[in-house]
Amino acid sequence: MLKTYQYPKFPFVRPAELDSPQTRHVPVIVVGAGPVGLSAAIDLAQRNIPVVVLDEDDTVSIGSRGVCYAKRALEILDRYGVGERVVQKGVSWNVGRTFFRDEEVFRFNLVPEPDHHRPGMVNLQQYYLEEYLIDRARELPNIDLRWKSTVIGVTPGEDAVTVRVETPAGAYALSCDWLIAADGARSPIRRMLGLDIEGKIFMDRFLIADVVMKADFPPERWFWFDPPFHPGQSVLLHRQADDVWRIDFQLGWDADPEEEKKPERVIPRIRAMLGDDREFELEWVSVYTFQCRRMKRFNHGRVLFVGDSAHQVSPFGARGANSGIQDVDNLGWKLELVMQGKAPAALLDTYSDERTYAADENIRNSTRSTDFITPKGNVSKTFRNAVLGLARHHPFARGLVNSGRLSVPSFYVDSPLNTADADAFAGRMVPGAPMDDAPVAAAGGGSPWLLPHFGQGFRLMIALDDAAALDAATAEGLAALRRGAIPVEPIVIAREGGAPGGIETLHDVKGRVRERYDLQPGTVYLVRPDQHVAARWRRFDPAAIEAALRRASGQRA
Amino acid sequence: MMITLEYNFREPRTRTFYGYEAGDAFYEALIEAHRDLDEEQSALVNARLVLLLANHVGDVDLLREAIRLAREDVVGG
Incomplete structure (x- = not known):
């Protein structure tokens, strides 16, 4: 139970399938009602495609997870009808400040260009985003949201995919033309189908603390390398809605997660960081590790993987949920054309081509950030500290300081869907580019x-x-x-x-x-x-x- | 000629859309160059790298300026 947020509870409704001997067939099933699965359902429903969403839980995301929603994701959420609510409730920020030991090294502005509707980044607790998406999904009559519904079996076929769904009232089978797996990093669907996901685990642990306090800090992202209050490690501070502040402390690999989560360990860390006696309340604490990895392909016959089930990145750069929402944006229209018979099923291969390209870009950027933030070995640490030292005086070194390259959309320049320019153009709106916004x-x-x-x-x-x-x-x-x-x-x-x-x-x-x-x-x-x-x-x-x-x-x- | 202290990294053969990409690509290659090396080997690689780049720059006045800036802050003023 949080002090600032009450988790909604969505009722389990006994599905009619439990009482029917026949297996019902539907056009699309989405597994997972996180931000990406809900976005997928809304995208398709807005195209008049009926969708059944199956989620094993009956509430929104628990605790402190996704925080930052980037400009491009907000533009997509605008199309799903929730962008405005996210921006209104969230904390918009453009300024990031970077500290090394006891000194500020430099600051950056995310939006160097005027005349864009959406800000560079909005901070909002993931449970709010999910709540807004669920509200939107419930407005759409062709979305059938089913809580407490766990997929325990999946049978892929030439013409259909059948899933076995377990509920508090019993199990039933449901078949579909297309199955969208938005069931997260540990994707049971991926596992049940025996599909691989490859990459690397980073040998580090981070402590997340959500803290409620009335603070007069401006809405900025603050990043510390090797600060006096947490020597040898990095710390990140973000402001979220409801006066909740999110702090990420790097702990190192040898830390004991259970020990570190104890309030008597966490509170002194925060107190040292704030540097004074201001009042705060601890809202949430957890410890995480992460990996950077992706599936070779995101489409496997009639099963389509989106978001964390298909690819995972380190959190530096907010490239997780943001890229998952972009997956769905890429997939929705292609699936519609294929379902209408207006495009060959091979169009879905380009979903995989374009989004694996984007995933590689996200993994590359977040891995580089991680290597800078948590240098492994003496040489890496020396170079990192040399960059930070030079950054105090020299602009070139500021450009090398990498505390996370924040989520930006991919330019699909190699996509087979592009038609190459035959005429001369200046600027960056090349074939494959995501459109730039402008006032009209x-x-x-x-x-x-x-x-x-x-x-x-x-x-x-x-x-x-x-x-x-x-x-x-x-x-x-x-x-x-x-x-x-x-x-x-x-x-x-x-x-x-x-x-x-x-x-x-x-x-x-x-x-x-x-x-x-x-x-x-x-x-x-x-x-x-x-x-x-x-x-x-x-x-x-x-x-x-x-x-x-x-x-x-x-x-x- | 003055030493360039503005960000100057670029990848002429790659079309990039975000300013940090070239510098990050360099930094990754730099760290990667030390993979699996012991401390002595790493120091040697760094020394060789400085020498190669110094010859490429060529202008000794400029190199003296770079040496001065490199020592700044490291040796107590």
């Missing part, structure tokens, strides 16, 4: 930001000076794209005017879209349903767009 004015109402106008389906962004000057041939071409088997909704980005025929028009009020996308009049971007760029051209060419759309949906161009 929507002529027909709607969000004053670019990103909410994209996503869900394919979009074609076409740039003009005056939207009203859209010529008849192009307008007809856009209308044809809209009527295609895989519909592409057009969006005109202009300085002024409204596009004819009711085509959605956005005004580039600050010129940021033009700047970030290197737009010229006539420039066209084809954007995937997950807001990644598929292709771009300097002029509207229906045949080229058709070919790029076929490629981006996994059909040979």
Whole structure:
């Protein structure tokens, strides 16, 4: 029981399957109602795909776990209808401060660029995120959330997957077209299917303490290397909602977790860190170790692995839940196209291709952070301390200080879904790039930001000076794209005017879209349903767009 | 010529999208270079690395400046 949060309890409802001799068949089962599983269910339900969610527990995440939700994850959560609640309840921060021994070495700002809707990072206890996702899931009639439902067997098949579900009222079988395994790092589904996950364990332990206190510290991330109050180790401080502060103490491998968790050990550590007699209450203590590893492939026939079941990283950089939410963003639209018969099942191979690429990037970055934060061996420690010492005076060394490279989206530059540029472009919105946000004015109402106008389906962004000057041939071409088997909704980005025929028009009020996308009049971007760029051209060419759309949906161009 | 103290790491043959990637890649390679070496071997690798980079820089005035900055703070002012 926490002082600041009451865990909700969700009722177990006796499923009708228990009383039926037949095995019921459903389109999709999601196993695991954590942030990633719930996101998957919401993504698919918003595509009118019915989903059964099975979770072995009957409440949200217990204790102090995920803390930081990054800009890209917030943009995706916006599409799932919970981004605003997370931002409102959470603590937004952009400034990180780094200390070495008793001195501040430098500070960084996460958002060096103005005019983005979402902040670099929001801190929020994981149980709040799950609660909001559950609220959202309950609004969607085609999500069937089943608590106290443990999957105890899984039988993969050519045409269906069957699971055996154990509940307080008995066990039953349920079959589905697609099984999404969001059942966490120890994934029982992965284990039952005998699938490997490879990587390395880090020989270190960290103590997590959640502390309630009224403190006038600003909402910043503070990171200490070798501080006087915890010599030889590192310490991280984050502010969360409800005046709860999260502190991570590095303990070293030889620490005894049970001993370290005792309040008589923890409280003096915190007292030494705060350096004064201010009042605080201990809300939660636990000790964790971690590994960096991933499965070779994330799709195995009709079983799709998302989040921690597929890949795990060290916590430095907040690349766990954030990357899991991006998995789901990548998977949802592809699964929909495959289920509709509009794309071959091979499109799901590109889910694995793109997300293993992202997982490698996340593992690489979080491993580098871990090696810097917890150097193993004298040489590593000497170099680390040399960097920190130089960082006091020299900017180059500040760039090498690695206290966690915070979660950012992958640029899928090698994806087979991309169509390579044939025309010259400046900037970073290359094929495979996650879209940059920018302020806009929507002529027909709607969000004053670019990103909410994209996503869900394919979009074609076409740039003009005056939207009203859209010529008849192009307008007809856009209308044809809209009527295609895989519909592409057009969006005109202009300085002024409204596009004819009711085509959605956005005004580039600050010129940021033009700047970030290197737009010229006539420039066209084809954007995937997950807001990644598929292709771009300097002029509207229906045949080229058709070919790029076929490629981006996994059909040979 | 002045010694460069601004961040100057880059990977010309790799398209990167985040500023820290090149420096982190260097640092990883640097630490990796010491894998499985004993202390004496590590010191030797570091010495050889300094010599190789010094020759690449070439400008002895600049190297003197780097040596001065490297000693700063280490030997009590």
